[in-house]
Amino acid sequence: MRHHQPDNSATGLVRRPTAAPRPIGRRETSRWYPPLAVAADVSGVFVPVLTVYGLAAEPRPLAAAAVATVSWVTVRVIHHRYRPRSLGETRGLLPTVHDWLIFLGLLAGLRAVTGEQSAVASALAALLPSLLITATTGALIHRHLLAQRHRAQAVRRVLVVGEPGPVDEVTAQLAARTDHAYVVIGTVLVGDAGELTSGVPEMGRLPAAVDRSPAIPDLIPEGPDGSTVLAAARRQDADLVLVAPGCLLTGERLRRVCWAVQDAGLRLAVASGLSEVALRRLTVSTAAGLNLLHIAPPLRNGPQPALKSVLDRVAAGVALVALSPLLLTLALAVSLDSRGPALYRQTRIGYRGTPFTLWKFRTMVADAESRRPELEGLNEHLSGPLFKIRRDPRVTRLGRFLRRTSLDELPQLVNVLRGQMSLVGPRPPLPEEVARYGAVELRRLGVKPGITGPWQVSGRSDLSWDEGLALDLFYTDNWSVTGDLDVLARTFRAVVDGRGAY
Template identity: 65%
Template sequence: MRSRERQKAPWYVPAALATDVMGTALPVLFVFGATGQPHPFAAAFTAAAVWVGVQAVYRRYGQESLGESRGFLSTLHDWLTLLGLLAVLRVFTAEDSAPGVALLALAPAPLLTSLCRAVTHRHLKAERREAHAVRRALVVGEAGPVDRVVEQLAAGTDHAYVVIGAVTVGAGGPTALRSGVPQAGRLPEGTAPLAPDPAPAPDDGTTVLAAARRHRAELVLVVPGAALTGDRLRRLSWSVQDAGLPLVVASGLTEVALRRVRLATVAGLNLLHVAPPVRRGPQLALKSVLDRVGAALGLLVLAPLFALTAAAVRLDSPGPVLYRQTRIGHDGAPFTMWKFRSMVVDADRLRLTLAPADEQDGPTFKIRRDPRITRTGRVLRRTSLDELPQLVNVLRGEMSLVGPRPPLPEEVAAYDAVESRRLGVKPGMTGPWQVGGRSDLSWDESLALDLRYADNWSLTTDLDVLARTFRAVVDGRGAY
């Protein structure tokens, strides 16, 4: 039995169920009653029951799902399923309410469900920062791979695993682990798999289970390697699972979206098929169309705001309203990026004198209280209004609405092969950097976000980033 401090809050399921039932039934009841539609109570009951049923089928109420994500896109998917099922029921029951009224009555359901999931997700993140709602993991493997897994898990608090010890394979005492995790035991290195007369696999289960009991582990996380694979790993899994402990195996793949991975069995081998990143095809064509349509609409709707911002820039300090700068775009192609000017006219020349005050640890340059920024410029940067002229770059096809931050030529000149993968997609007005903390992020953190985006891009990813951008702009964290 897991202790209460390591369980998710008990109100998650009742809150989700109550939100889904009331958020569907009450709007349907009110709208149908106000517009004189037939059978309002039956319609409300049916809509709520189907909505809860759809969520249950997709396991949205399971402990492994609740609070783990904001759930906006999955909620939209579920809502479309709801509409389809109700349309089928409408045909079979000859229900004759007005379709437009019915759609209006169902509109609050996904919004309220998404709000509930967002609240739950935020609460769970706060709980895990305090080491609550987590699972105690015992890691098994060779010292080097174990360290890498432990360090990656320790770098974030948005997951359920807390490493409480490690059982290493092969030579080395407690000092063999540089990550500092307690060494709970050691397995012998065993016989090399290619030896002409391999010895029987050692009884690793006894050592691992003893360590798990001592440290009250709730699962065993195995990191396979040269000394822990094949039949030995299989026998260890038998021992662990027969004792009632869950077993998790680290594949070694990192920063690969789950949708790109497919498991297959060939000749008794479990193989991971990894789909390549999307670099061409209909999804990218649709992204380009949506970018240009969105940019055109944005320029049209925001024209009055452009005029007001231009006047504020001109009145605050001498110089042009717009600032242009060469940036590097898709596949290393240079382009001229436009912004509302937020600094004094000779800001580029003054940068050389401010180099010792640089607060960034990579090729980018940032100072929290940059003396070159004007009074109006601080407001523009805080609200991200200085970025609006980049809608022109999006309309021209040089940028996207969503993508990595467009780098400077001198930054790209210092890139290595890994960092250059950022250029595999178009830069964006907003992106993982903007919603992840902006200038408060280190270079390594920014790079990891951009690489994850470039390798795992999808239209749903862009929708998620756009949805989070509004909150990032309102929050203003890292905007300087």
């Protein structure tokens, strides 16, 4: 998913909602999401099964279509796929595949119990459209919701409570992207020192120390802290109170603020301070009354990395054989288009800093490297070690087409087959780029580089260095085989779109 730049308006980092104020606790989304999802699931099963069974002269096509439809909708309902609050929050591709496999298992069980005798090929042909239609519908709803979020609609109005430093960090993180539901509309600061730098309106301030006088709970049931927070939430019509704990807001004081907020019927969330950690790596436990957040380590050893390596090499080998006519055609075209070899090789840095030779179809003139110093002043990535020019004069006519379609990357299948690269991973850096890396940047070398990856499917060269680095670091720490499949599915759209390919 594409990262969006922070709002450059007078409010600095704050996305300002354009919709009319909403009642507390309500998040508005399009009401047609659930009906559309149900209609797509029903039609995606009933119509294909009825059509295929009718054309194949299978017995009882109407009954088969009805049973399959009810089974598919039941699986989706059990997994809460039609909840308004969850629809559109993700593309839903992997959950759809998961549901569809369960759906096939359920129908296989019913087939065994009832003795249904339709041809297996007919059944699979009739059921495959349900996977495609449901996945496409989920992607369309997701894109529509993202478009609403980009306009600060279908959001939850958030009041952030905490000390100025943590509040600024939380606010900046939420404002840097628009692919989530939260928009900060006010803050309540804790302590007498410090001011916000984000431009978010301050709606109140809690003292550094809480008054323990026994008279206060009698006069103000929610306590002085809770009273200030609730007054600010009501004044800003907040849907959610987000607490950023610190040394001045912890323990019993934090507990009382939580009581006050929840007793008033407001939703409450507490920022853990963690960022860029996949949800699947987090678990919660309790010990001695403390709520503990456990973080699973990144996948470095075990069955998933082994499976990834096997899938990479098998897929690369099959692709090289299947695409050999195309590869030969492109090699001939590159040789005829401009003087020089068809293939271009370059030293890149791979897994754990190991150098390797990367192969690509040549997209530049033969003396491109010697001409680079004279073009340094035109580099559009001044914030990092990358060297990119949108209209690089060294790129050939055919090279522009190859870059836009990513066909120049196909020879890297050889690198994947040799185990130097993966199908999915961070962009393989140049040695001079790695020479400028710090400890944070070096972490992206903890996995094999990939032909495609989060950088490639999120805008490629249109991304700043910091945005690309954030994507690569998130992938390095949170990759999984299912996540790789998701990136591969998104790669096709990125190639067709061609955005950022230069």
